[in-house]
Amino acid sequence: MVKLATPEQAQTKKATRAAFGVTLAELADAGVPVVAVDADLTGSTTTKKLADAGYADRLFNCGIAEQNMIDVAAGLSLTGNVAFTGSFAVFGTGRAYDQIRNTVCYSHLNVKIAPTHAGISVGPDGGSHQMLEDVSLMRGLPGMRVLVPADYAAARAALKLAAATPGPVYVRMGRASVPCVYDDDVELELGRAYVLREGSDVTIVACGVEIREALAAAEALVAEGVSAEVIDAFSVKPLDEGTVLASVAKTGCVVVAEEHSVIGGLGSAVAELLARKHPAPCEFVGVRDRFGKSGEFEELLAYFELDAAAIVEAVKTVRAR
Template sequence: MVKRADKEQSQVKRATRAAYGVTLAHLADEGLPVVAVDADLTGSTTTKKFAQASPDYADRLFNCGIAEQNMVDVAAGLAATGHIAFTGSFAVFGTGRAYDQIRNTVCYSNLNVKIAPTHAGISVGPDGGSHQMLEDISLMRGLPGMKVLVPADYAAAEAALKLAAYTPGPVYVRMGRASVPAVYADGVELEMGRAYVLREGSDCTIVACGVMVEQALSAAATLAEQGISAEVIDAFCVKPLDVDTIAASVAKTGCAVTVEEHSVFGGLGSAVAETLAATHPAPVEFVGMRDRFGKSGEFAELLEYFDMGVPAIVEAVKRVKARVAIC
């Protein structure tokens, strides 16, 4: 069982992106040949903090300007010379605009490049639909050889970046802009291919990832007050997915709800449905963005507007339990 944040720690909110630059500096301190390649967003992505941590590290941050395709190719070249190359941009640009380069330069050659953008999902907030990337997990998950990590909080982001650095080959780490409550204790160590049961239950399995893990835990607490016992799993690693943990949970509860700050097509929900179809067929409901773009607004407002917050999760659990009863 991984160490969870205590009540006092959980009230401290930090963005997952805030872990980026400082963690790269820690990895460099450990002797790893990490480099950062950014697309004119070193302040927003926090890769600037890596360069500021030591005069020696200043030469290991490469700013390519507003040229995301070039950024990925530069990272690929650095990886080919023995470096562990991390890219930095907003998720909408770092995956969407540079998809061809990620596919054909990084993944096709299995290079040691880590695609680690920030500002993913509707938690970007006022930046609006053009910048709210809700298809990136689907894009990255479909690439051969790409591993996909979606951390729930600052501590998990730190663990994901370290894990990416020590894992050979392409890795995608999805980070966000919004400050979110702590789920894990500082210094937590997470594993590739693992999902984590954060709350045990018997009536329904809620599988969540990223900043929606905290929403899932809050929904489980609300459901408990109504006599419904929900098990909450953090699918920290969306690819490769922890089939055993998820299948075992659903075998116990009989149904599942997936929760993600992403389109319901091709992301965590699809991965869980595929897994259950092959291992333990059961009713599944999906909480996420439904075939539309985002809008400008604050994160909490958008969760409610798009039916992705705690009330939506609670209702999804009730719907899926009703389907079990019919079956």
């Protein structure tokens, strides 16, 4: 079991995007040939911190040209670099999807798609900028690995893991500051899910910012006499089938929570697994076939029924089934 944040650490809030630039600089200091290619958002994505750390020659700003950004990163990867791209998720995956598919994935290039500002955490920027389909898009690409870290420490670990993993990797990061879940020095593995809380009555599988909501829901369920097991499936692809199956075999039912559309993301991955190997009642907490909406992050969590209260209700429903 991975080491979780202490109560003191859990009071600290940081955005997962804040890990991007500092981690790239740490990797460069360690001798990893990382480069960052950005689409005129180096401040927002924090890739500018790579240049600020003395590696200005490793940061390439392509301007507002996300498709070109992917192709530049592909070219840099062919010269021995570990190329990370940065943009908002809606642009870095949606606008550049063809280049990611046909240039990066088709040739299995060592490019890491690592956009920030994914999901509803974009907040007031509204539905045009709140990317809720990115995991679905990236998960469907042959050879693409998909990582959705829960907090700042997990984002640092995911970025380091991406750098050490040959070939295409997608790392999803957000804008909003969120509480710490993990210890500062946590290390994560590709294809591993982590049981953060053991339980016997229901399995809650989550990723990203929904991990904190899942843990809060599990705590609230104690008063209902329900023992919930909470699993962080930060590695959405490849999914840790063994951990999920073992938990559902024990509890008999599962709720999947993600800050993403209920179509094509983690919920779909878990449902596909259970349909093949262990059919069981499932409920899904996510955005239901609609675009986002302008508002503050915490307001939107409640509005879209992505908060702990929504997970508790989903648990009651799935247990009744």
